[in-house]
Amino acid sequence: MISVSGEEMKLIDKYCIKNLGIPGIVLMENAALKVLKNIEMNKYNTFVIVCGVGNNGGDGLALGRHLMVQGKKARFFILGNMDRGSNDFSVNYNIIKNINGDIVHINSDEELSLFKDSIIDSDIIIDSIFGTGLTRNVEGIFKDVILSINKSEKYVISIDIPSGLDGNTGKILGICVKASKTITFQLLKRGLMGMEELAGEIIVEPIGIPDMVIDSVLGENLKK
Numbered sequence: 001m002i003s004v005s006g007e008e009m010k011l012i013d014k015y016c017i018k019n020l021g022i023p024g025i026v027l028m029e030n031a032a033l034k035v036l037k038n039i040e041m042n043k044y045n046t047f048v049i050v051c052g053v054g055n056n057g058g059d060g061l062a063l064g065r066h067l068m069v070q071g072k073k074a075r076f077f078i079l080g081n082m083d084r085g086s087n088d089f090s091v092n093y094n095i096i097k098n099i100n101g102d103i104v105h106i107n108s109d110e111e112l113s114l115f116k117d118s119i120i121d122s123d124i125i126i127d128s129i130f131g132t133g134l135t136r137n138v139e140g141i142f143k144d145v146i147l148s149i150n151k152s153e154k155y156v157i158s159i160d161i162p163s164g165l166d167g168n169t170g171k172i173l174g175i176c177v178k179a180s181k182t183i184t185f186q187l188l189k190r191g192l193m194g195m196e197e198l199a200g201e202i203i204v205e206p207i208g209i210p211d212m213v214i215d216s217v218l219g220e221n222l223k224k
């Protein structure tokens with residue numbers, strides 16, 4: 001099976017959007033539906049969805065919208081500076097606001113303890129904090145949240161990559177979510193290889209990226 005670095009995945013993403021005209025929001029929606037497909041819906045009713053403000057977070061918001069539409073209880077916890085939200089994250093954030101979604105921004109100890117209480121009452125946690133955009137060690141409130149997720153021993157699904165794991169090297173950057181299942185998009189990220197201990201069951205799901213893009217980007221990189 002082909003494996004890619006986070007950087008290569010971003011180049012593939014960019015090629016799709018810039019050269020083929022497939023909007024990123026379409027890839028994000030496809031990604032969300034592929035995570036939905038891998039959730040045993042009859043088992044879970046109350047979801048806690050933890051979102052960063054990048055596209056990984058956007059995936060979680062889009063997934064949560066589909067869960068809400070299917071009658072599931074979803075509470076969204078947002079981590080990070082909203083002013084730095086990616087465009088596609090913001091599109092899905094606004095939709096959740098418009099459908100009166102239950103959103104909590106974790107900026108204080110008070111909201112952190114609300115988060116801890118919510119995960120105790122939940123059936124399942126969705127980890128959409130960081131994906132291939134993780135750039136440095138996880139610290140502060142992000143670390144506290146991941147600690148709480150891991151302490152909860154709840155069933156956890158990580159979107160694309162367990163948050164805190166470097167998608168290129170497989171290194172843990174400070175702390176990492178311990179997932180029960182990880183749904184990674186289109187191609188296996190190199191950092192996930194052999195990481196079932198942390199990522200749980202790893203499922204690679206295509207999200208509609210044509211092979212010609214992968215051949216062209218990876219072919220280019222192989223030539224370098």
Ligand SMILES: NC(=O)C1=CN([C@@H]2O[C@H](COP(=O)(O)OP(=O)(O)OC[C@H]3O[C@@H](n4cnc5c(N)ncnc54)[C@H](O)[C@@H]3O)[C@@H](O)[C@H]2O)[C@H](O)CC1
Pocket residue numbers: 009012013024027028031052053054055056057058059080084086129130131132133134135136137138139142159160161185186207
């Ligand atoms: N083709 C595809 O594979 C698709 C992937 N999708 C999803 O997009 C993410 C990658 O999104 P990106 O916006 O590049 O980055 P992240 O969301 O992973 O995170 C970036 C976000 O987090 C901040 N950040 C980074 N490191 C830290 C840190 N240590 N502490 C705090 N904050 C940090 C950074 O500043 C950004 O704000 C990919 O994984 C997929 O889930 C698309 O949705 C669909 C196509």
Ligand SMILES: [K+]
Pocket residue numbers: 056127128129130131158159160161162163
């Ligand atoms: K994640």
